[in-house]
Amino acid sequence: MIGGKPSTPHIYMIAGEESGDRLGAPLMQALKRLTGGNISFSGIGGEKMTGQGLNSLFSMDDLSVMGLAEVLPRIPRLIKRLNHVVANIRELKPDVLVTIDAPDFSFRVAQRLSNTEVRRVHYVAPTVWAWRPGRAEKISHFLDHLLTLLPFEPPYFERHGLACTYVGHPILQNGADHGDGLAFRSERGIEDDTVLLAVLPGSRESEISLHLPVFAETVARLHSDIPGLEVVIPTLAATQCLVVKGTRSWLIPVHLTNNDEDKCSAFAAANAALAASGTVALELALAGTPAVISYKMALLTGYLARRLVRTPYASLVNLILNREAVPEYLLERCRADLLSDAVRQLIDQPDLQRAQKDAYFEALTLLGHNQFDPNARAAQAVLNVLIPPSID
Numbered sequence: 261m262i263g264g265k266p267s268t269p270h271i272y273m274i275a276g277e278e279s280g281d282r283l284g285a286p287l288m289q290a291l292k293r294l295t296g297g298n299i300s301f302s303g304i305g306g307e308k309m310t311g312q313g314l315n316s317l318f319s320m321d322d323l324s325v326m327g328l329a330e331v332l333p334r335i336p337r338l339i340k341r342l343n344h345v346v347a348n349i350r351e352l353k354p355d356v357l358v359t360i361d362a363p364d365f366s367f368r369v370a371q372r373l374s375n376t377e378v379r380r381v382h383y384v385a386p387t388v389w390a391w392r393p394g395r396a397e398k399i400s401h402f403l404d405h406l407l408t409l410l411p412f413e414p415p416y417f418e419r420h421g422l423a424c425t426y427v428g429h430p431i432l433q434n435g436a437d438h439g440d441g442l443a444f445r446s447e448r449g450i451e452d453d454t455v456l457l458a459v460l461p462g463s464r465e466s467e468i469s470l471h472l473p474v475f476a477e478t479v480a481r482l483h484s485d486i487p488g489l490e491v492v493i494p495t496l497a498a499t500q501c502l503v504v505k506g507t508r509s510w511l512i513p514v515h516l517t518n519n520d521e522d523k524c525s526a527f528a529a530a531n532a533a534l535a536a537s538g539t540v541a542l543e544l545a546l547a548g549t550p551a552v553i554s555y556k557m558a559l560l561t562g563y564l565a566r567r568l569v570r571t572p573y574a575s576l577v578n579l580i581l582n583r584e585a586v587p588e589y590l591l592e593r594c595r596a597d598l599l600s601d602a603v604r605q606l607i608d609q610p611d612l613q614r615a616q617k618d619a620y621f622e623a624l625t626l627l628g629h630n631q632f633d634p635n636a637r638a639a640q641a642v643l644n645v646l647i648p649p650s651i652d
Contacts, residue, residue: 269295269646272354272378273303273314274345274369276323276362278463278496279539281306283383284360286430288312290639302352304345307497317348321498323365338365346372355646356381367399374402379645383407383638385424388416390571396420405645407638410580411626425641428634429576429627431539434520436546441528448515450529455486455607458526458549459493460535461503468499470556471536472506477596478534482603483512490515492530494523532606532613534599537574541586545577545620546629550613552587552602553578556594577623585619 271291275284285308291299292312301313306320322341346369349357357373359366361384370380385408388396393416399406400422407427408414414424450456459479461471483489492515495503500518507514517523527533527547535544537555544551553575573579575586587602589595606612 268298268300269356269643270300270302270352270354271356271358271642272349272352273301273305273309273358273360274362274366275303275305275309275320275360276365277320278306278498280360280362280384281308281320282434282539283430284309284314284358285312286433286635287358287360287383287638287642288314290633290635291642294636294639294643302348302354303358317345323362341365342368342372345369349373349378350376354378356642358383358642360384363395367402370399371402379404381405381407381642381645384409385413385417387571389413396422405641407641409634410576411628425637427637427641428632429539429542430634430638431542432546432624432627432629432634434524434543434546436524436527436543437548439521439524439526439528439547441525441530444522444525444529450490450515451488455489456530457482457489457491457603457607458530458533458535458544459491460533460540461493461506462536462538463496463499465499465502467536468502468506471554471594472503474554474556474594474596474599475534476506476510478599478603479510479512481596481600485600485604486607492517492526494518494526532603534603537588537590539576541575541577542624542627545624548617548620550606550616552589552599552606554589554594554599555591557591577619580623580626581619585623586616 273284275281284305288301288309289312303314304317304320305314310316356379358381359370363386366382373380380403382403385406386395396416397420400417400420403422406417406422406424408424409429411426414426417424459475461468461475479491490513493503494517497518517526527544527549530549533544533549533551535551535553537553541553555574571579573584574588574590577586578584578588589598
């Protein structure tokens with residue numbers, strides 16, 4: 261029994277991309293733990309959420325798209341999926357809807373259900389502190405609760421009457437600080453003195469397509485200056501073929517990983533990383549791997565971003581510290597000549613490595629690393645909004 265409710269709570273969850281799937285799975289696990297397994301799930305998710313018992317309504321890949329130029333050709337299919345999801349929720353009458361990130365899709369679903377009694381919780385606050393601040397008031401009209409990952413986010417929404425819970429960033433518990441770098445090198449025949457660069461072009465197909473050609477040229481430049489350079493690229497099942505195809509012509513050894521344990525050990529083994537901006541910045545911070553952060557967008561999306569984004573940083577570490585502790589090369593600065601110079605300096609200069617590791621520690625401390633369980637806090641917040649279902 262939860263909050264006096266004897267029946268089994270039914271949670272409808274929607275994750276629209278890989279990062280959401282990674283948040284959703286441990287949330288489901290925490291919900292099962294807090295309820296003693298007396299809970300059921302429906303919705304859309306990826307491999308990790310299905311592993312926790314979710315029977316996904318359709319493939320999460322149908323929603324995994326980012327950027328105006330990338331979205332436009334898929335609008336008809338996205339509208340069809342939106343209608344499908346809303347109809348499914350109305351039919352199933354869940355107790356709570358939990359949408360995870362992917363705000364363009366998630367918020368449309370929540371809005372369409374605003375005339376129902378389904379309680380609507382969104383996980384991962386939209387970045388109103390970076391751009392489009394008016395969204396804070398807008399979402400307060402159709403959400404019941406917001407779960408934030410960063411400690412400075414709740415006031416932006418609470419001033420508009422939207423209840424918020426700062427839960428912390430679950431990525432801090434993914435094991436990136438427990439990788440075995442020595443074993444990783446030994447298993448793959450990488451010598452101790454070999455310079456190993458972790459290359460992370462992103463988790464979405466659109467990100468990989470944009471970043472991998474630039475990163476390829478960057479690695480080629482580094483190869484000419486760093487004898488014996490090798491590369492490791494963590495991949496996902498959905499995008500591994502794209503990475504394999506994009507690296508087939510590289511003239512240096514490329515090691516691929518396809519599971520979380522190997523990824524964490526790859527970070528521990530790497531001398532440095534070249535990464536597309538995203539939650540991987542925190543994983544690298546946990547692993548203590550010095551990094552250069554970059555991000556490239558389609559022409560139209562980048563044009564709009566330059567005019568709308570109000571924050572000077574993209575890396576979560578830099579955002580938390582409010583300074584550029586990790587070098588960033590964004591949009592038109594995402595160029596092989598600039599990236600190769602920055603990576604080379606990071607590899608060659610121990611002082612730069614130490615300064616970045618100190619910044620990592622500072623940022624992780626501010627996030628409450630090892631102080632509480634973000635998944636448990638998120639799960640408890642979801643359970644706190646439970647009401648009996650009554651969709652007519």
